Amino acid sequence: xxxxxxxxxxxxxxxxxxxxxxxxxxxxxxxxxxxxxxxxxxxxxxxxxxxxxxxxxxxxxxxxxxx
Amino acid sequence: xxxxxxxxxxxxxxxxxxxxxxxxxxxxxxxxxxxxxxxxxxxxxxxxxxxxxxxxxxxxxxxxxxxxxxxxxxxxxxxxxxxxxxxxxxxxxxxxxxxxxxxxxxxxxxxxxxxxxxxxxxxxxxxxxxxxxxxxxxxxxxxxxxxxxxxxxxxxxxxxxxxxxxxxxxxxxxxxxxxxxxxxxxxxxxxxxxxxxxxxxxxxxxxxxxxxxxxxxxxxxxxxxxxxxxxxxxxxxxxxxxxxxxxxxx
Numbered sequence: 001x002x003x004x005x006x007x008x009x010x011x012x013x014x015x016x017x018x019x020x021x022x023x024x025x026x027x028x029x030x031x032x033x034x035x036x037x038x039x040x041x042x043x044x045x046x047x048x049x050x051x052x053x054x055x056x057x058x059x060x061x062x063x064x065x066x067x
Numbered sequence: 068x069x070x071x072x073x074x075x076x077x078x079x080x081x082x083x084x085x086x087x088x089x090x091x092x093x094x095x096x097x098x099x100x101x102x103x104x105x106x107x108x109x110x111x112x113x114x115x116x117x118x119x120x121x122x123x124x125x126x127x128x129x130x131x132x133x134x135x136x137x138x139x140x141x142x143x144x145x146x147x148x149x150x151x152x153x154x155x156x157x158x159x160x161x162x163x164x165x166x167x168x169x170x171x172x173x174x175x176x177x178x179x180x181x182x183x184x185x186x187x188x189x190x191x192x193x194x195x196x197x198x199x200x201x202x203x204x205x206x207x208x209x210x211x212x213x214x215x216x217x218x219x220x221x222x223x224x225x226x227x228x229x230x231x232x233x234x235x236x237x238x239x240x241x242x243x244x245x246x247x248x249x250x251x252x253x254x255x256x257x258x259x260x261x262x263x264x265x266x267x268x269x270x271x272x273x274x275x276x277x278x279x280x281x282x283x284x285x286x287x288x289x290x291x292x293x294x295x296x297x298x299x300x301x302x303x304x305x306x307x308x309x310x311x312x313x314x315x316x317x
Contacts, residue, residue: 003068014088014281014288020248037087053248055072059092060083065072 002050002067004042010062011039017054017063023047026054075099077108077128084122088288090278091119093245094187095126097255098158101262102129107154114143116159116168119193123158137168140175143182154265156183161202162192165227169201172231179236179270183261186227186273189280190299197283201225204298209283224302228275232308238269240309244277246295250305257307269311277303 011033017040018026025044033039040062042048050067074080078099083092102108108129115123117136124131134142139157147155164172164186175182191209192198199209199216202224206215216224232240239261243254254276261272277299279291286294 002071010082012087016088016288016292019289019292035082050071052072056248056251057093059085059088059090061074061078061092061096063072064070064074066068066070 002048002065004048005064006040006042007062008033008039010060011037012060013037013039014059016057020053020057022051022053023049075103077102079126079128081125083126085119086282088279088281088291090245091187094185094276094278097258098185099127100255101258104259105262105266110152111154112146114139114146114155114157116157116163118160118163120158120160120187137163138171139168140171140180140184144175144180147180147182156185158185160193161188161190162200165201165225176231176234176237176271176273181265181268181270183265183272185258186275187278188275188303189278191280191283193280193283204302226303228273228308231273237271237273237309238311239264239272241307242275242303242305244295244300244305246292
């Protein structure tokens, strides 16, 4: 199973990863990060294929993807 | 377990100051990936510009010289001529390269300076407060074109890649975008080619990257990202405009 590491503190909640995830695995959470944004979280880990589209679209290099 | 994606080594492990959804971060990452790919981190000197990309020296683990507004190609010329064994690139926005620094980029290109140019076109002056740039689209509202850009008064958006591609000194010229995974793949490839052009001594490698500025466009990040395909690409067509091979080098 792929492993997605999310550097939440870096997330600015732009939502590009959520928009482009082909399996709708990601969503913006309700909590706040130190920058005051609602960071992205993995809500559907079973569907994640480790395609890394989220990581490539992210302007803030929030993701690390292993599989 | 194999790592599919991680932060490039040449990109310092710190937060960007860019606004949410701004593509500068994406383009910084692509450039850092190219530096890693060609293993030139120890020998790279960048000439940074003025604008949102001004903090390049904080984000790349390389040596950077800060240039006066628009003059990065002139600074890079000096660096490269004094140190021909170093890898030299400039990273400039459209206010910097296409307005204030028009003379510097055209003559550096015409002289065939062996440098790599990353040109970030977001159709607006970003850091200075969203003023109209030469690349601003017709009808686009900015702080200095509050009723929209009008060609009768302000002229037309300038297409830098087409203009520079016709100069003999340019070895590679391409326009790419980073608004979708497919475009990102092509953008990565173009930046790699622009790096290779310099390494193989084939003149200037020039890549224009279409990029968002959600803050100064008055849009959310997703809406701004969609504007690239809807409005910018039809006027600024993507593609490779010039690619010299060894055989046609004069």
